[in-house]
Amino acid sequence: xxxxxxxxxxxxxxxxxxxxxxxxxxxxxxxxxxxxxxxxxxxxxxxxxxxxxxxxxxxxxxxxxxxxxxxxxxxxxxxxxxxxxxxxxxxxxxxxxxxxxxxxxxxxxxxxxxxxxxxxxxxxxxxxxxxxxxxxxxxxxxxxxxxxxxxxxxxxxxxxxxxxxxxxxxxxxxxxxxxxxxxxxxxxxxxxxxxxxxxxxxxxxxxxxxxxxxxxxxxxxxxxxxxxx
Amino acid sequence: xxxxxxxxxxxxxxxxxxxxxxxxxxxxxxxxxxxxxxxxxxxxxxxxxxxxxxxxxxxxxxxxxxxxxxxxxxxxxxxxxxxxxxxxxxxxxxxxxxxxxxxxxxxxxxxxxxxxxxxxxxxxxxxxxxxxxxxxxxxxxxxxxxxxxxxxxxxxxxxxxxxxxxxxxxxxxxxxxxxxxxxxxxxxxxxxxxxxxxxxxxxxxxxxxxxxxxxxxxxxxxxxxxxxxxxxxxxxxxxxxxxxxxxxxxxxxxxxxxxxxxxxxxxxxxxxxxxxxxxxxxxxxxxxxxxxxxxxxxxxxxxxxxxxx
Numbered sequence: 001x002x003x004x005x006x007x008x009x010x011x012x013x014x015x016x017x018x019x020x021x022x023x024x025x026x027x028x029x030x031x032x033x034x035x036x037x038x039x040x041x042x043x044x045x046x047x048x049x050x051x052x053x054x055x056x057x058x059x060x061x062x063x064x065x066x067x068x069x070x071x072x073x074x075x076x077x078x079x080x081x082x083x084x085x086x087x088x089x090x091x092x093x094x095x096x097x098x099x100x101x102x103x104x105x106x107x108x109x110x111x112x113x114x115x116x117x118x119x120x121x122x123x124x125x126x127x128x129x130x131x132x133x134x135x136x137x138x139x140x141x142x143x144x145x146x147x148x149x150x151x152x153x154x155x156x157x158x159x160x161x162x163x164x165x166x167x168x169x170x171x172x173x174x175x176x177x178x179x180x181x182x183x184x185x186x187x188x189x190x191x192x193x194x195x196x197x198x199x200x201x202x203x204x205x206x207x208x209x210x211x212x213x214x215x216x217x218x219x220x221x222x223x224x225x226x227x228x229x
Numbered sequence: 230x231x232x233x234x235x236x237x238x239x240x241x242x243x244x245x246x247x248x249x250x251x252x253x254x255x256x257x258x259x260x261x262x263x264x265x266x267x268x269x270x271x272x273x274x275x276x277x278x279x280x281x282x283x284x285x286x287x288x289x290x291x292x293x294x295x296x297x298x299x300x301x302x303x304x305x306x307x308x309x310x311x312x313x314x315x316x317x318x319x320x321x322x323x324x325x326x327x328x329x330x331x332x333x334x335x336x337x338x339x340x341x342x343x344x345x346x347x348x349x350x351x352x353x354x355x356x357x358x359x360x361x362x363x364x365x366x367x368x369x370x371x372x373x374x375x376x377x378x379x380x381x382x383x384x385x386x387x388x389x390x391x392x393x394x395x396x397x398x399x400x401x402x403x404x405x406x407x408x409x410x411x412x413x414x415x416x417x418x419x420x421x422x423x424x425x426x427x428x429x430x431x432x433x434x435x436x437x438x439x440x441x442x443x444x445x446x447x448x449x450x451x452x453x454x455x456x457x458x459x460x461x462x463x464x465x466x467x468x469x470x471x472x473x474x475x476x477x478x479x480x481x482x483x484x485x486x487x488x489x490x491x492x493x494x495x496x497x498x499x500x501x502x503x504x505x506x507x508x509x510x511x512x513x514x515x516x517x518x519x520x521x522x523x524x525x526x527x528x529x530x531x532x533x534x535x536x537x538x
């Protein structure tokens with residue numbers, strides 16, 4: 001594990017060279033241990049792929065007698081030694097996300113099918129038949145970066161990003177797939193839309209998915225989409 | 230109690246000192262881009278330092294107050310608007326800003342504070358997700374913004390000692406600590422002036438100037454970034470992340486602005502320039518403590534200058 005500062009108010013711990021399954025598990029374990037330990041001065045913990053970042057408030061450490069950076073690094077190392085080899089404490093949650101594929105909701109479905117040399121139905125069957133793992137949440141509030149996209153569906157991003165992608169849009173970007181929780185600009189190939197809100201500002205938590213969660217997509221009809229509430 | 234928006238200005242939003250604890254959900258801390266100016270504006274009208282205030286960008290709004298209030302404007306300077314001191318607005322009075330003289334963002338605090346609900350622990354506006362602040366959006370002509378009653382009002386005529394202010398400038402030098410990929414860019418970041426492009430906003434300041442060449446190759450795995458992070462996309466033109474930046478980034482991180490210099494960055498307008506100079510985490514922490522000492526002295530000095538409203 002490498003521990004180094006990210007500016008004057010955060011420290012990033014890097015747990016591996018790539019986001020493989022073992023690294024993801026230790027990222028999740030360390031993040032959970034750090035949240036549970038409630039270290040002094042720690043104000044936020046952000047797991048993502050191969051790193052866990054601890055944000056701290058330097059003003060919560062004594063000015064002349066304490067080295068805030070060293071204390072935060074030591075806190076992270078202590079949390080890591082507790083979690084080494086034990087893996088995450090909580091079992092992974094599994095979320096099922098209904099998706100209406102194609103049509104107006106998935107304007108790039110045909111293009112993805114063409115790129116992959118598949119029929120649109122085959123794309124839907126592959127996408128909704130796979131198990132995904134939330135590697136990170138970011139980009140926009142609640143946006144899950146999902147690993148586990150079948151290789152046959154890997155499709156480059158659009159050359160020109162759309163200025164606005166509707167909330168709920170399900171996209172493919174290279175070897176990743178994800179869901180846009182709020183309307184935003186976006187360059188991923190949009191193949192469908194979910195009626196489920198992945199981000200609710202009044203929810204606890206606000207984001208439906210968190211790193212380490214497992215996800216499956218289920219194909220639904222336009223009628224089921226409309227009836228969803 | 231309310232104020233009416235006669236003209237909204239280019240981009241006027243409600244901001245506070247941001248929300249915490251939601252980065253892992255992809256929600257940035259947000260809040261005032263220039264936290265120092267917002268804190269002082271609130272202190273000058275007897276508010277809590279983190280009370281919501283208006284963040285005014287480049288052009289001033291015109292506001293009408295149905296009842297007499299005290300206000301303070303800090304940060305960017307406008308021709309018709311005295312800054313860094315409390316001002317009385319009489320009942321029915323209108324507040325106009327005039328032409329911008331210096332800086333990018335002014336903070337207007339109103340005695341009592343602006344009455345908006347907290348969303349995810351913050352009252353600031355996060356435009357990208359349409360949440361917080363006033364209906365999750367910038368103010369528009371015709372809006373009525375509710376105000377909270379004030380409990381204190383300033384007495385006498387005074388303004389604060391400008392020596393406590395950050396060294397605001399059109400051409401500031403900003404202190405940075407090295408980033409994880411700093412060594413891959415050599416001394417490029419420290420060797421010249423970078424211009425602020427119009428394509429800059431609350432998410433990031435996009436710079437042009439000397440292109441930064443990276444000696445290493447290969448894509449990086451996305452990891453957390455923060456306001457102040459200077460990242461370098463493949464075109465070599467650095468971007469300084471600001472209050473509403475996305476929480477994860479995949480570009481190389483050449484450096485990070487120290488927290489106490491974020492107000493200098495927040496006040497850069499298109500066409501202004503910035504230079505960077507190396508610092509250390511230890512120095513950054515010492516600077517942050519020193520700034521808190523100055524603010525504590527300011528609070529002490531202000532303590533006797535208010536009476537119950």
